Amino acid sequence: MKYKAVRGMDDILPEDAQIWQWLEKTARTELEFYGYKEIRTPILEETGIFVRGIGETTDIVTKEMYTFNDKRERSLALRPEGTAPIVRAYIEHALYNVSPECRLYYIGPMFRSERPQKGRSRQFHQIGVEVLGTNSPYADAEIIRQVNSLLKLFGLQNFTIKVNSLGCKTDKAAFAESFKKYLSDKKARICDTCRDRMKKNVLRVLDCKNESCAEIARQAPDIADNLCGTCKDHIAKVKNALKGVKLEEAKNLVRGLDYYTGTVFEITHPSLGAQDAIGAGGRYDNLVKDLGGPDTGAVGYALGMERIIIALKKEIPGSDCAKVVYIATLGDAAKIRGIQIAEKLRKSESFADIIVLTDVKEASLKSQMRTADKNNARAVIILGENELREGRLTIRNMVKKTEESVEENKLFEILKNALEG
Numbered sequence: 119m120k121y122k123a124v125r126g127m128d129d130i131l132p133e134d135a136q137i138w139q140w141l142e143k144t145a146r147t148e149l150e151f152y153g154y155k156e157i158r159t160p161i162l163e164e165t166g167i168f169v170r171g172i173g174e175t176t177d178i179v180t181k182e183m184y185t186f187n188d189k190r191e192r193s194l195a196l197r198p199e200g201t202a203p204i205v206r207a208y209i210e211h212a213l214y215n216v217s218p219e220c221r222l223y224y225i226g227p228m229f230r231s232e233r234p235q236k237g238r239s240r241q242f243h244q245i246g247v248e249v250l251g252t253n254s255p256y257a258d259a260e261i262i263r264q265v266n267s268l269l270k271l272f273g274l275q276n277f278t279i280k281v282n283s284l285g286c287k288t289d290k291a292a293f294a295e296s297f298k299k300y301l302s303d304k305k306a307r308i309c310d311t312c313r314d315r316m317k318k319n320v321l322r323v324l325d326c327k328n329e330s331c332a333e334i335a336r337q338a339p340d341i342a343d344n345l346c347g348t349c350k351d352h353i354a355k356v357k358n359a360l361k362g363v364k365l366e367e368a369k370n371l372v373r374g375l376d377y378y379t380g381t382v383f384e385i386t387h388p389s390l391g392a393q394d395a396i397g398a399g400g401r402y403d404n405l406v407k408d409l410g411g412p413d414t415g416a417v418g419y420a421l422g423m424e425r426i427i428i429a430l431k432k433e434i435p436g437s438d439c440a441k442v443v444y445i446a447t448l449g450d451a452a453k454i455r456g457i458q459i460a461e462k463l464r465k466s467e468s469f470a471d472i473i474v475l476t477d478v479k480e481a482s483l484k485s486q487m488r489t490a491d492k493n494n495a496r497a498v499i500i501l502g503e504n505e506l507r508e509g510r511l512t513i514r515n516m517v518k519k520t521e522e523s524v525e526e527n528k529l530f531e532i533l534k535n536a537l538e539g
């Protein structure tokens with residue numbers, strides 16, 4: 119019997135781990151500059167947190183959660199997202215007493231039993247951010263600026279940030295009613311799922327990918343026209359504070375989680391096809407109260423790490439490869455010199471992000487070049503007896519396929535150019 123990983127739950131193999139570590143490291147450093155502190159909550163929570171938090175009629179709760187009863191017949195769930203557990207922890211540990219506004223981030227796996235496809239898995243990873251304890255539009259603007267800056271730091275350019283406002287609880291309920299009325303004479307043209315959504319969660323019809331439903335959604339009344347004065351003012355302030363950040367106003371953008379009110383946003387990237395959201399977020403001003411805490415405004419977002427990696431590989435080919443330098447040596451004296459050069463390179467601050475490999479099999483030059491190639495080496499330093507005698511080295515640029523002979527004391531300078539070029 120051969121075992122396989124559970125469908126939709128992927129191993130991250132050593133060759134891929136590097137990009138994951140780099141993303142995590144970059145995110146941590148950047149988020150800590152903004153004053154966010156890490157929070158780690160358990161992967162299992164009581165199911166009720168998600169039913170109450172995300173919403174009883176949402177796809178996540180009705181179809182996608184991994185739940186089971188423990189020995190005491192308590193229903194537990196593998197967390198499908200991070201916001202509801204963080205709100206649970208915020209209330210449980212009265213974090214509102216620690217600081218008036220609580221800036222938190224988390225990185226970790228989430229679980230949804232969806233049909234696996236490109237960019238959609240059953241175990242996936244999120245980098246998430248939550249700011250609890252403020253109703254201010256400037257908090258929304260700050261996190262949108264911050265996510266924009268983080269994505270650029272990752273090296274992404276071609277993403278789009280779509281923004282909308284759902285309005286407060288009252289606005290949302292009023293819009294749901296008028297949207298239901300608008301749909302009432304179009305039932306025959308919408309899909310079965312949307313007919314069902316009309317009864318349970320009508321705003322989700324705005325998100326349907328079915329062409330006929332999408333066309334009806336495009337002609338629908340605007341949420342923006344139905345906002346109360348306070349909500350209109352809030353979203354106007356958010357947009358004003360975001361001048362200079364490229365935004366797209368997405369007139370009827372709604373999200374698959376019921377806790378959102380007010381500002382919502384979604385970040386898409388063209389490399390992902392149908393699953394094009396690399397991240398999403400918004401305000402959830404009622405969630406803390408709904409889960410038993412004080413009346414507290416909050417806003418946050420989460421990025422899907424698998425999707426970010428797909429986008430990065432598309433936008434920046436080779437971004438999944440570490441910068442590897444291979445030192446190919448021939449003869450004992452050259453091998454010893456090669457080990458010394460490797461040690462110097464590994465310790466050098468100007469080469470902090472490279473991996474240096476040396477030959478440990480006493481293989482032929484041809485076979486060493488093959489190993490360098492398999493390891494995606496950007497450069498190979500070749501050192502044989504002739505080079506050693508002359509105090510020179512050969513640097514082969516594996517990307518440009520060029521080779522040059524250099525004096526040993528110029529190695530670092532020329533290698534740096536080769537790796538950056």
Ligand code: HAM
Nearest residue numbers: 199201237238239242395396397398399418419420422
């Ligand atoms: P979400 O829109 O459900 O929001 O997920 C956020 C991101 O997680 C998505 O944009 C996507 O990149 C990624 N994602 C979701 N499902 C999958 C999947 N099955 N496979 C791969 N990636 C996936 C939330 O989870 C909210 N908690 C975000 C938030 C934080 N809102 C406020 N604070």
